[in-house]
Amino acid sequence: MLQEIQALPKVELHAHLNGSLRKETLIEFLAEDGKNEGFDKDLTMDEAFRLFSVVHSVVTRPDRVERITREMLEDFEKENTVYLEIRTSPKATQFMTKLEYLNSIIKAIREFQGKMVTKVLISVNRAQSVEAAWENIELAKNYPECVGVEFSGNPNIAKFRDFLEVFNHARDIGMKVSIHTAEIPDNEDTLDIIRFRPDRLGHCCYLETEAENLIIENRIPIEICPSSNMATMGLTSMIDHHFGRFYTRSHPIAICTDDTLLLNTTLSKEYYLVAETFHLTIDDLKRIIRESALMSFFDWHTSYFTQNPL
Ligand code: 6MZ
Secondary structure, eight states, X not given: OHHHHHHSOEEEEEXXXXXXXXXXXXXXXXXXXXOOOOOOXXXXXXXXXXXXXXXXXXXXXXXXXXXXXXXXXXXXXXTTEEEEEEEEOOOOBTTBOHHHHHHHHHHHHHHOOSSOEEEEEEEEETTSOHHHHHXXXXXXTTOTTEEEEEEESOTTXXXXXXXXXXXXXXXXXXXXXXXXXXXSSOHHHXXXXXXXXXXXXXXXXXXXXXXXHHHHHTTOXXXXXXXXXXXXXXXXXGGGSTHXXXXXXXXXXXXXXXXXXXXXXXXXXXXXHHHHHHTOOHHHHHHHHHHHHHTOSSOOHHHHHHHSOO
């Protein structure tokens, strides 16, 4: 079945650039910089965030940003992904400005030879300042590829409420918004996020009944990242994942990878994990793909599915 899944045209809506680079590339960068870091430990939330800082410590130059973007595109194209939204938070280092960082990503996307349509979501990292968030939104305005903004980062740090004004502005200027939600049990933060009515929610691991009902009543689409969510919640089986609760209620869901490097996964493997656990057929998966295409922040699906019926 994995092969059949690989052959399906797929949609990726939740993939962080610096969580999706090739392991070999990271090893190469570390060696070039004379750094010696291990990254094979169990993936607790803290370990995941330590790994991001290892990646960030070497993805410091425009050529490396361009390379990891190009490789990410190649890897997703190989998975038969037809539409990809890359999310990333712009970074300034001693070798580049935030603008140069973004230019490198956009260059890789524009020069990519594959068939896949790729767009960018600008990340607001909740561990950084509100000023940094404003800066990021401003940068997003420079590129037609940037179709939305998202809120992520270590969920133990800061609240969505602190950034509300930034996201209200992003929405006012026509950006779509996706928010990482309930990665830790924090009902107050979760309810603040739902009241904002984002266009999509990420993860939704720890929902109390009121929050879950509000999401369902308002049909706010959810980006599910099976392996990542299992790691976050310490689940040993996918059967206990909230996918089942939303799927049986016909709620709009997209299946996504989050961080292929950290989770050692691919988009096909994530679909396979869900299909195997919940006994879904290829037709069920096609339905999920078609519905998740409707969750995209850029309208590519209308023409795509007319020309390539699933
Ligand atoms: C929260 C996550 C994440 O922006 O440097 N990120 N934030 N939860 C997650 N999953 C459990 N996975 C990735 O990509 C890496 C950044 O994405 C966010 C973190 O802020 C991480 O630093 P970029 O390209």
